[in-house]
Amino acid sequence: DAGITQSPRHKVTETGTPVTLRCHQTENHRYMYWYRQDPGHGLRLIHYSYGVKDTDKGEVSDGYSVSRSKTEDFLLTLESATSSQTSVYFCAISGDGNYGYTFGSGTRLTVV
Amino acid sequence: QQQVKQSPQSLIVQKGGISIINCAYENTAFDYFPWYQQFPGKGPALLIAIRPDVSEKKEGRFTISFNKSAKQFSLHIMDSQPGDSATYFCAASIQQDDKIIFGKGTRLHILP
Numbered sequence: 001d002a003g004i005t006q007s008p009r010h011k012v013t014e015t016g017t018p019v020t021l022r023c024h025q026t027e028n029h030r031y032m033y034w035y036r037q038d039p040g041h042g043l044r045l046i047h048y049s050y051g052v053k054d055t056d057k058g059e060v061s062d063g064y065s066v067s068r069s070k071t072e073d074f075l076l077t078l079e080s081a082t083s084s085q086t087s088v089y090f091c092a093i094s095g096d097g098n099y100g101y102t103f104g105s106g107t108r109l110t111v112v
Numbered sequence: 113q114q115q116v117k118q119s120p121q122s123l124i125v126q127k128g129g130i131s132i133i134n135c136a137y138e139n140t141a142f143d144y145f146p147w148y149q150q151f152p153g154k155g156p157a158l159l160i161a162i163r164p165d166v167s168e169k170k171e172g173r174f175t176i177s178f179n180k181s182a183k184q185f186s187l188h189i190m191d192s193q194p195g196d197s198a199t200y201f202c203a204a205s206i207q208q209d210d211k212i213i214f215g216k217g218t219r220l221h222i223l224p
Binding site: 031033040041042043045048050058090092097098099100101102103104105106 | 148153154156157161205206209211214217
C-alpha cells in the first residue's frame with residue numbers, strides 16, 4: 001500500500017521468543033495503529049500512537065508493547081510469543097485519528 | 113463491550129443482485145461512519161463513509177443508508193459483481209476521539 005509498509009510479511013516463531021514487527025510510513029501522519037485480525041473477531045486494536053513517544057493501549061494490549069521513536073516508524077513487540085498470538089497483524093496510519101485510515105498489507109505471524 | 117454490531121457474518125449473493133450488510137451502534141456521540149473493504153491478502157481500504165446529518169450517500173454501485181433514530185446504518189451494493197467478493201467492515205468514530213471502532217466484518221461472496 002502506498003505510503004505504508006509492514007515487515008516482515010510472514011514470520012514463524014517459537015513459543016516464548018520475542019518478536020518485533022515493524023510499520024514504516026512515508027506520509028508524515030501523526031497517528032499510527034496496530035490491529036490484529038482473527039476469524040470471528042474482526043479487527044481488534046492492540047496499541048496506537050498519537051505522536052513520537054506518545055502511545056496508548058487498545059482493547060487487546062496484554063502481551064504486547066510498542067515504541068515510536070520517529071514519526072515514520074511504529075514497532076510492535078511480542079515480549080514472549082504465545083500460540084494465542086498467532087494472527088494477522090495490520091498497521092494503519094491516519095492524519096487526524098478518525099478519517100481515512102490507510103492500512104498496510106499485513107504480517108502473518110505463526111507461533112509454534 | 114462491542115460498540116458496533118455487524119450482520120450477517122457471511123453473505124452469498126447472485127451476480128447482479130443486491131448485497132445488504134447491516135450495522136448497529138450504541139454510542140450516540142459517534143459522528144462518522146465509514147465502511148472498509150478488504151480483499152484476501154490485503155489490508156482493509158476505505159470504501160465509502162457517511163456523517164449522521166444525511167440519510168443516504170451513494171458512490172457508484174455502493175450506497176450507505178443511515179437511520180439516526182434507530183442507530184443503524186447499512187451498506188447496499190447494487191448489481192453485485194464477482195469482483196465485489198471481499199470482507200466488509202463497518203466502523204464508527206467520534207471527532208474528538210483518536211480511533212475508530214470496527215464491526216466484526218462480513219464475508220461477501222458473489223456467485224458468478
